[in-house]
Amino acid sequence: xxxxxxxxxxxxxxxxxxxxxxxDMMANQPDIEVxxxxxxxxxxxxxxxxxxxxxxxxxxxxxxxxxxxxxKKIMQGKPTPVVICSSLTEKGAETTMEAMSTGAVAIFTKxxxxxxxxxxxxxxxxxxxxxxxxxxxxxxxxxxxxxxxAVNNAEATASVSAAQTAMSKTTEKVVxxxxxxxxxxxxxxxxxxxxxxxxxxxxxxxxxxxxxAAFASRLNQLCSIEVKEAEDGDKVRPGLALxxxxxxxxxxxxxxxxxxxxxKAGPAVNRHCPSVDVLFRSVAKCAGxxxxxIILTGMGDDGARGxxxxxxxxxVTYAQDEASSVVFGMPKxxxxxxxxxxxxxxxxxxxxVTSYSFR
Numbered sequence: 122x123x124x125x126x127x128x129x130x131x132x133x134x135x136x137x138x139x140x141x142x143x144x145d146m147m148a149n150q151p152d153i154e155v156x157x158x159x160x161x162x163x164x165x166x167x168x169x170x171x172x173x174x175x176x177x178x179x180x181x182x183x184x185x186x187x188x189x190x191x192x193k194k195i196m197q198g199k200p201t202p203v204v205i206c207s208s209l210t211e212k213g214a215e216t217t218m219e220a221m222s223t224g225a226v227a228i229f230t231k232x233x234x235x236x237x238x239x240x241x242x243x244x245x246x247x248x249x250x251x252x253x254x255x256x257x258x259x260x261x262x263x264x265x266x267x268x269x270x271a272v273n274n275a276e277a278t279a280s281v282s283a284a285q286t287a288m289s290k291t292t293e294k295v296v297x298x299x300x301x302x303x304x305x306x307x308x309x310x311x312x313x314x315x316x317x318x319x320x321x322x323x324x325x326x327x328x329x330x331x332x333x334a335a336f337a338s339r340l341n342q343l344c345s346i347e348v349k350e351a352e353d354g355d356k357v358r359p360g361l362a363l364x365x366x367x368x369x370x371x372x373x374x375x376x377x378x379x380x381x382x383x384x385k386a387g388p389a390v391n392r393h394c395p396s397v398d399v400l401f402r403s404v405a406k407c408a409g410x411x412x413x414x415i416i417l418t419g420m421g422d423d424g425a426r427g428x429x430x431x432x433x434x435x436x437v438t439y440a441q442d443e444a445s446s447v448v449f450g451m452p453k454x455x456x457x458x459x460x461x462x463x464x465x466x467x468x469x470x471x472x473x474v475t476s477y478s479f480r
Contacts, residue, residue, distance in 0.1 A: 323351070327395070440460070
């Protein structure tokens with residue numbers, strides 16, 4: 122019987138402690154092998170000439186060459202799965218979001234103090250991230266459609282005015298989207314293609330605390346619609362996308378003729394907080410046939426059960442196809458449960474969302 126091929130990992134971090142802890146963590150794993158470590162990208166490039174890794178763990182702030190510049194070079198030359206190991210700070214969050222948009226497949230956060238103990242406690246989570254990265258389809262990241270040009274102010278004003286008129290006549294649609302690995306790039310492609318007349322959107326993207334605020338802020342600068350990290354009590358309205366904050370669950374609730382979100386802390390569901398299932402189940406309960414559910418790229422099965430509940434209450438449901446997914450886990454589980462009415466490519470999602478405007 123042939124041996125299982127091991128995942129070859131290159132660790133790039135300017136901290137000798139981090140390099141040692143990560144190396145020790147992976148040393149006894151039957152499916153993972155650390156082929157090299159490097160204190161910065163310059164050293165890493167030299168070592169990659171000898172043997173190319175399957176996965177790279179990469180710090181962002183390093184001497185001589187920063188992690189983002191290194192990541193861009195990798196993705197332009199030979200796209201390789203990269204797990205970002207970044208400090209959990211506001212500044213680090215903004216920089217890491219740039220890394221995610223460049224092509225990193227996952228974020229793993231580390232504190233500035235007590236990093237050794239933290240990494241040892243987070244061993245299972247990090248090893249899962251590496252295995253997830255090794256299975257990812259990084260080629261899908263390079264097939265992004267060009268975003269539409271931003272609408273001018275007159276067009277935006279007209280769209281919002283039309284939306285307010287439509288809302289007075291009928292119950293508006295709510296679009297719920299759930300995603301994980303590969304979702305930052307997928308959401309950027311979708312949301313930059315929408316105009317302010319689109320239905321209100323509620324989103325769960327698996328992401329650590331503090332990073333969702335930076336992610337939402339970045340998208341808000343790129344999009345014609347408004348994008349923000351959700352706060353408890355935010356109204357769901359046309360032209361607005363609300364992203365669940367890291368570390369808190371987001372649910373949809375009804376307030377008279379309108380919908381709003383409830384944001385609160387709670388235990389992890391399917392190992393995640395925020396959880397896609399928590400959002401989808403609340404949408405099924407509060408919006409039912411007035412909702413649209415879309416499950417995108419990601420590992421695991423979070424959202425599959427909730428999407429099925431949405432379908433059973435009359436919602437229209439979609440799952441992203443394998444070819445355009447970075448990781449096909451979450452859509453695949455939803456499809457297996459017959460939760461998705463249609464399977465669509467990433468390029469089709471924005472059109473689908475727009476088609477439900479004020480039906």
